[in-house]
Amino acid sequence: MVRSSLNNLRAVILRTRVDRMQQIQPRSPLHHTYILSQFFAITIMLETVPLELIPPTHSVHVGFYRNVRNSAKLQSHLLARNTDFEYAFVDASVVSSRVHLLSAAFRALTAQLSGTLRTPNVHSELVTSLSPSHNIADAYRRFGIGPDTKDLLVVKITFPTDAVPTPPSREQIQKHLDENVEGTPTDFSDEAIAEVTDWGKVKKYYKLNGLPWLDAIKDQEESRGQMQGLVLGAMALRGV
Amino acid sequence: MAAQLPPTHVAASFPLPHVLAHAAIAPTLLAQGAEGRLYKTNHLHPSRPAALKYRPSKPYRHPILDARLTRARILAEARILYRCRREAVPVPLVFALDEAAGWLLLEWISGDPVRVAINTWLAQKHPTASSRPRAAVAQKVASLGSRISEEQEDDDSTHQQKQQQQGDVPKHQVRENTNQDDKGTTGKWSDEETENGGEARRRIREDAPLKALMRNVGTVVGKLHRAGIVHGDLTTSNMMLRPPPTADSGIETAETATDSGAKASLDGDIVLIDFGLSSQSSSDEDRAVDLYVLERAFGSTHPRAEVLFPEVLEGYRGALPAKQATSVLRKLEDVRMRGRKRSMVG
Structure with missing residues (x-):
């Protein structure tokens, strides 16, 4: 109860900050919460998401950064296989919802747990799990971070290994990300994701064009719900 | 764990x-x-x-x-x-x-299988003499001699026992069944033989919600076939009737439905499940066999609703291009004559 209301408050405060930053409508309905944010120095934290069917030893931490300015640098760390940057950096414009991203995390985790990873680690596996096709390079290009990525979803999956029996804590991960990602921390919520989703790209990548029944749905919520269902199916059936 | x-x-x-x-x-x-x-x-x-x-x-x-x-x-x-x-x-x-x-x-598809929905509906809206409260119908029973077909009973009970073993039969189903077993096996009787039977059949034939449901079943099967898929095991147990979205969550609906006092409803969307035996095919033969299996399943699971099976075929006809539908339905005639397995002779 307390946690959820705190989350709501965070989301509200966050919106205000974003509005302030982008100079959108100074008298927005959320304007009054700006005053609140002056009193409470609440920072947007990474969210640790417990997933059904995943053992508690494995944790999924998700952060959302908007208006990221150093995407190219972050990508270069990945390309250089810098072990300090073992993250799944996902371009938020191709993600439609929390469930969409978390399904990719679930798929990567089940592959990790059953020892059937097709890519070097669980984080690259997450990015390729988003793709409906078998082509790994394509998956990185379309769903991973690129030099032009503006809004970034970061997923860190931790679990104890023989080499590192105690995985980094959420605070440590948070600190490292705050130091390295130049962007606005944002709540990992469906509403915040919806603001940056590029449905044109989603429809193209998941082959959702040319379905007359889908285009005929007038209600936007219904139509997006249907598309999300197809997206999950396409991911589950990737490359098989 | x-x-x-x-x-x-x-x-x-x-x-x-x-x-x-x-x-x-x-x-x-x-x-x-x-x-x-x-x-x-x-x-x-x-x-x-x-x-x-x-x-x-x-x-x-x-x-x-x-x-x-x-x-x-x-x-x-x-x-x-x-x-x-x-x-x-x-x-x-x-x-x-x-x-x-x-x-x-x-x-997860909430709601009951169509089998349960139809049987609950029939039990509530078209009670047979044996499942009606005894006092209310005692007179009619005496005067008209209504009894339920024993053969039909046997079919029903074996089917339900099988379902029970699978663990998915709601309590009211079991109860309804024992009820019928108690009183219903008084003798042989067939619908057509008495005026009352004809009357009951006519009432079922004119039951608008049931007709609409049957038509929907046909439409959904037609859509499936149009997509180039045959199901391979079409029965009313492999179709769910998903109740229209309400404030109740699916779990709550399932619980109230098992309550014996629940009101029968045929509202909702048909959702096909269990594609374990399905395959990709557009041949008239495979499609007709799908329909034939469904028809037989209706005959054994809801013998009293079988009079409405033509509604299923009407719904089916509407969901496929006219030419394809006609040739599938013509093929169905052949399949009815010989059964599901194609003759290996010639």
Whole structure:
């Protein structure tokens, strides 16, 4: 109860900050919460998401950064296989919802747990799990971070290994990300994701064009719900 | 984890599939078939109920063959479900799968199987003499000598016992059945023989909600066939009647439905389930066999609703291009003459 209301408050405060930053409508309905944010120095934290069917030893931490300015640098760390940057950096414009991203995390985790990873680690596996096709390079290009990525979803999956029996804590991960990602921390919520989703790209990548029944749905919520269902199916059936 | 399950869970008798070993909420074993087991669990979050279809490996098969068959069957079912979904055929979503481990995680469809919905409806709206309260009908029974066909009873009860073993039969079904067993087996009687039987049949034939449901069943099957898929095991147990979205969650609906006082309703959408035997085919033969299997299933599961089967065919006709529908229905005549298996002679 307390946690959820705190989350709501965070989301509200966050919106205000974003509005302030982008100079959108100074008298927005959320304007009054700006005053609140002056009193409470609440920072947007990474969210640790417990997933059904995943053992508690494995944790999924998700952060959302908007208006990221150093995407190219972050990508270069990945390309250089810098072990300090073992993250799944996902371009938020191709993600439609929390469930969409978390399904990719679930798929990567089940592959990790059953020892059937097709890519070097669980984080690259997450990015390729988003793709409906078998082509790994394509998956990185379309769903991973690129030099032009503006809004970034970061997923860190931790679990104890023989080499590192105690995985980094959420605070440590948070600190490292705050130091390295130049962007606005944002709540990992469906509403915040919806603001940056590029449905044109989603429809193209998941082959959702040319379905007359889908285009005929007038209600936007219904139509997006249907598309999300197809997206999950396409991911589950990737490359098989 | 299995040790934590309450003793009522049948799951205790089977080792849980590996993927369910860490479920935060204990999964329930819903059905056990020859090929696999069905569990109720969740996808990502407790707010997303899901059905997990698990095909355990068979120790009597050669390991390589076993792995290959499991993989092929999981993938075939998932591909077909996804294809149906793209063609707007109402089927459960595919949430996730692991073809090597032999599981398929599907969207949970709330509500009852169409079989249960129809039988509840018939019991409430068209009570037979035996299932009516004794006082209210005593006179009529005496004057008209209404009895229920014994043969029909047998069919019903064996079917339901089978379902009961699978563990998915709501209590009211069982109760209704015992009720009929108690009083209904007083003698042989067939609908057409008495005026009352004719009257009852006419009332069923003019039951608008039931007719609409039958037509919907036909439409959904037509859509499925139009998508180039045949189901392979079309019965009213393999169709769910998903209640229209209300404030109640699916779980609550399921609970109220098992309550004997629940009001029968045929509102909702038909959703086809269990594509374990389905395949991709557009041939008239395969389509007609699908319809024939459904017709036979109607005959044995809801003999009294069989008079409405032409409504199913009407709905079917409307969902396919006219030419295809006509040739499938013509083929159905042939199949009726010879049965499901095609003659191997000539």
